[in-house]
Amino acid sequence: MNSSTIDLLKIRRSVKPMEMMGPGPSIVELDTILTLGARVPDHGKLAPWRFIVFEGEARERAGEIFARVFRDKNPAATPDQAESERRKFLHAPLVIAVVARPKPHAKIPVWEQELSVGASAMNIVVAANALGYVASWLTGWAAFDRDVLDALGLAADEKMAGYIHIGKPTRAVVDRDRPVMSEIVSRF
Numbered sequence: 001m002n003s004s005t006i007d008l009l010k011i012r013r014s015v016k017p018m019e020m021m022g023p024g025p026s027i028v029e030l031d032t033i034l035t036l037g038a039r040v041p042d043h044g045k046l047a048p049w050r051f052i053v054f055e056g057e058a059r060e061r062a063g064e065i066f067a068r069v070f071r072d073k074n075p076a077a078t079p080d081q082a083e084s085e086r087r088k089f090l091h092a093p094l095v096i097a098v099v100a101r102p103k104p105h106a107k108i109p110v111w112e113q114e115l116s117v118g119a120s121a122m123n124i125v126v127a128a129n130a131l132g133y134v135a136s137w138l139t140g141w142a143a144f145d146r147d148v149l150d151a152l153g154l155a156a157d158e159k160m161a162g163y164i165h166i167g168k169p170t171r172a173v174v175d176r177d178r179p180v181m182s183e184i185v186s187r188f
């Protein structure tokens with residue numbers, strides 16, 4: 001039994017980007033994280049996922065897109081609100097966007113392909129934690145807004161599964177309440 005994997009899964013929890021700081025993963029660690037994101041169950045080997053890496057100045061360029069689209073669609077927004085959108089990717093040193101790119105297939109429904117995308121995102125979260133970082137898998141309006149997705153280079157048939165923010169925690173990580181197992185487990 002690999003008890004370190006169990007121990008990691010028992011204590012892992014998300015940390016908000018605002019509670020993250022650098023440094024982010026090294027080039028080698030990032031390569032490991034992305035490689036493991038692509039090492040998930042994938043019916044038919046369709047690779048229905050791809051990743052976009054935002055580091056350094058790329059996080060600022062993404063923020064300009066978020067702020068521009070946000071202002072266009074919320075003319076009554078305050079400068080503070082637009083600024084908060086502009087800073088969305090600046091809290092964590094690294095953000096990985098997980099993009100779903102399901103392909104029409106006679107035997108493999110899109111649902112199965114989307115489940116594989118979720119597995120990919122979770123592998124990225126777990127791999128980042130195993131390397132000593134924390135992570136947060138977030139969506140929010142910018143994961144669903146077509147103008148944002150276009151500006152980030154997503155094709156019309158691609159969807160955003162989420163933005164995974166990765167960094168070091170600024171303070172101790174406290175767990176949250178977990179489901180009562182007897183309420184979600186039954187025997188048939």
Ligand SMILES: Cc1cc2nc3c(=O)[nH]c(=O)nc-3n(C[C@H](O)[C@H](O)[C@H](O)COP(=O)(O)O)c2cc1C
Binds near residue numbers: 015161
């Ligand atoms: C697809 C997906 C999208 C999410 N988007 C958000 C989000 O936009 N904002 C948020 O506060 N939490 C979001 N969450 C929840 C967090 O990722 C995380 O589950 C939660 O903060 C605590 O879970 P944990 O401590 O077990 O990691 C999302 C989760 C998933 C699976």
